Amino acid sequence: DHTKWGVVGLSSFAALEQVDTLVTDAGLATDARSEIAEHLRRLVVAGEPDEGADL
Structure with missing residues (x-):
């Protein structure tokens, strides 16, 4: 969820450069x-339509 963006924690599972989809x-x-x-x-x-999705 958005409340985690910008928060520094004690652990992480990947750097942003290692992620394909967020x-x-x-x-x-x-x-x-x-x-x-x-x-x-x-x-x-x-909750928002995917740009590439057929509606």
Whole structure:
């Protein structure tokens, strides 16, 4: 969920550069979405239509 973005914790499972797809919720700020889009192939926001999906 978006509340974890920008929080430094005691552990991690991958660097952002090692991730292909990130799934988050609609609470993630627009500037954070832009930053993520610069590094990842795909950002999935739960509750929002997927850009490549057939509607």
